[in-house]
Amino acid sequence: MHEVVVVGCGPTGMMLAGELRLAGADVVVLERRESQELAGSRGGGIHARTIELLDQRGIAERFLTEGRTVNTATFGGTRLDVGRLPTRHPYTLALFQNHIERLLLQWIEELGVPIRRNIEVVGVHADEENVHLRLASGETVQARYVAGADGGRSVVRREAGIGFEGSVATRSSLIAEVRVAEELPTDARIDERGVHGLYPMGEGRARVVVTEAELGPPTPPTLDDLRRELLHVFGTDFGVHDPAWLSRFTDATRQATNYRAGRVLLAGDAAHVHSPTGGLGIGLGIQDAVNLGWKLGQVVRGVSGEDLLDTYHAERHPAGGRALKFTMAQSLFQKAEPRQEALRDLIDEVLRVDDAGSPIAALISGLDVAYDLGEGHPLLGRRMPDLDIIAEEKPVRLFGLMHRARPLLLQFEGPPIDSGHHPERVDYVRARYDGAWELPLLGEVVAPSAVLVRPDGHVAWVGEGSTDGLDAALAKWCGTAAGRAGTVA
Numbered sequence: 001m002h003e004v005v006v007v008g009c010g011p012t013g014m015m016l017a018g019e020l021r022l023a024g025a026d027v028v029v030l031e032r033r034e035s036q037e038l039a040g041s042r043g044g045g046i047h048a049r050t051i052e053l054l055d056q057r058g059i060a061e062r063f064l065t066e067g068r069t070v071n072t073a074t075f076g077g078t079r080l081d082v083g084r085l086p087t088r089h090p091y092t093l094a095l096f097q098n099h100i101e102r103l104l105l106q107w108i109e110e111l112g113v114p115i116r117r118n119i120e121v122v123g124v125h126a127d128e129e130n131v132h133l134r135l136a137s138g139e140t141v142q143a144r145y146v147a148g149a150d151g152g153r154s155v156v157r158r159e160a161g162i163g164f165e166g167s168v169a170t171r172s173s174l175i176a177e178v179r180v181a182e183e184l185p186t187d188a189r190i191d192e193r194g195v196h197g198l199y200p201m202g203e204g205r206a207r208v209v210v211t212e213a214e215l216g217p218p219t220p221p222t223l224d225d226l227r228r229e230l231l232h233v234f235g236t237d238f239g240v241h242d243p244a245w246l247s248r249f250t251d252a253t254r255q256a257t258n259y260r261a262g263r264v265l266l267a268g269d270a271a272h273v274h275s276p277t278g279g280l281g282i283g284l285g286i287q288d289a290v291n292l293g294w295k296l297g298q299v300v301r302g303v304s305g306e307d308l309l310d311t312y313h314a315e316r317h318p319a320g321g322r323a324l325k326f327t328m329a330q331s332l333f334q335k336a337e338p339r340q341e342a343l344r345d346l347i348d349e350v351l352r353v354d355d356a357g358s359p360i361a362a363l364i365s366g367l368d369v370a371y372d373l374g375e376g377h378p379l380l381g382r383r384m385p386d387l388d389i390i391a392e393e394k395p396v397r398l399f400g401l402m403h404r405a406r407p408l409l410l411q412f413e414g415p416p417i418d419s420g421h422h423p424e425r426v427d428y429v430r431a432r433y434d435g436a437w438e439l440p441l442l443g444e445v446v447a448p449s450a451v452l453v454r455p456d457g458h459v460a461w462v463g464e465g466s467t468d469g470l471d472a473a474l475a476k477w478c479g480t481a482a483g484r485a486g487t488v489a
């Protein structure tokens, strides 16, 4: 019997398991794959907020040293400048998913997260007390909570009876990593079908993407399907053979109607699927995981009540919905159809006026996420910037205080706040910061006298010269002192 079972050891499941472990929860990951190896390199990168989340745990550098940073992002036909966003990481990191997964695995192994492989979950049944998971082997595993991070075809979602609503696919693409007999040029093109691309990988291998003439079936594609579509678009099939990876993706866009059904929670692709355009999938899953991990950790430790879990859906469902809207709009542009081209060109004109592209750049980067935590200072509900502060007379980066994923009460001015707030639930730090407080999209905001930062990096309370509202915020987000102490790091 475990406190939490995470189903799926993809990027979302690993991040969630790491967060749960930091929160002191007894967690196990169940994974169908026998190793972390992916058949292909899959997703191509992560954006600024996701890099910030990794930075909050002290592991961003591992990813940055392996990838390549790019400070533009695309919407329609417009190149947006993400280089001016107020963050320590004003770029997208190009790094293939197989490397992202390897580095996340390394982190959760360091944290001591147990992973059981070759385990396929086929049934989930929750009662008042526990969740019972049925495995393909016939074995049963029990837990107090289950988190489905088991991808777009989530068994956990299906078994919990959670709806998955949205728009059906309008087109499909084949993606493959193959050996090629013919030398293949780098090529990216767009036609009336959609986008197509050829990317040589060296040593006679290439990654190819080709939009199909008609929406493909839900069954796995064959090499003959790939040859036929390549021939049609490029006039040759380049002698493709020996695929290391051959898959089909679509522009279907769906979102779980609820991210929580009692003891069952959903995160990542299990909670939302969309076209890969824009490269938001891995980041959305990691952001879900970082929002959920500490909350579920506090609940299983008895520090917080179950109602804290409802804030997960309340916060992440709208954030996911906004990202899905972006991918739907973006995928509409990925077709050479005269009316769509006309719209793309007009939008390009608009986005070039002054700073009109900034809201979209902030959306892609994930830095615009603002949870609805009530009226007040603009920082409330937004992510805390990684300021260079002086804490206990030493210069530190603010994110450096967040590696253990604990709530952080930072005081910049005024007489010391008498915690009465228990050191076991909140880290209290007196800090100095004389620079500007600059937020994405909003620009400079009034400096607060104190802030309560949740473990996910979002600001839960802002002091403006007094401690009004602090006790309520501590009770809501940090629970009572009665529970079991957390954090393993």
Ligand SMILES: Cc1cc2nc3c(=O)[nH]c(=O)nc-3n(C[C@H](O)[C@H](O)[C@H](O)COP(=O)(O)OP(=O)(O)OC[C@H]3O[C@@H](n4cnc5c(N)ncnc54)[C@H](O)[C@@H]3O)c2cc1C
Pocket (backbone or CB within 6 Å): 007, 008, 009, 010, 011, 012, 013, 030, 031, 032, 033, 042, 043, 044, 045, 046, 097, 119, 120, 121, 122, 149, 150, 151, 152, 154, 155, 175, 249, 267, 268, 269, 270, 276, 278, 279, 280, 281, 282, 283, 284, 285
């Ligand atoms: C072509 C393509 C390009 C993409 N490019 C990008 C990009 O550039 N950037 C980006 O951010 N995203 C990209 N994505 C999306 C990204 O790959 C996904 O959003 C991401 O993998 C989701 O992570 P996840 O952990 O939620 O789910 P998954 O990665 O699907 O992981 C789910 C895990 O659960 C396991 N599992 C499933 N069912 C069970 C079961 N019943 N029992 C046990 N284990 C189970 C699976 O084996 C898997 O390991 C791309 C996707 C595609 C297809």
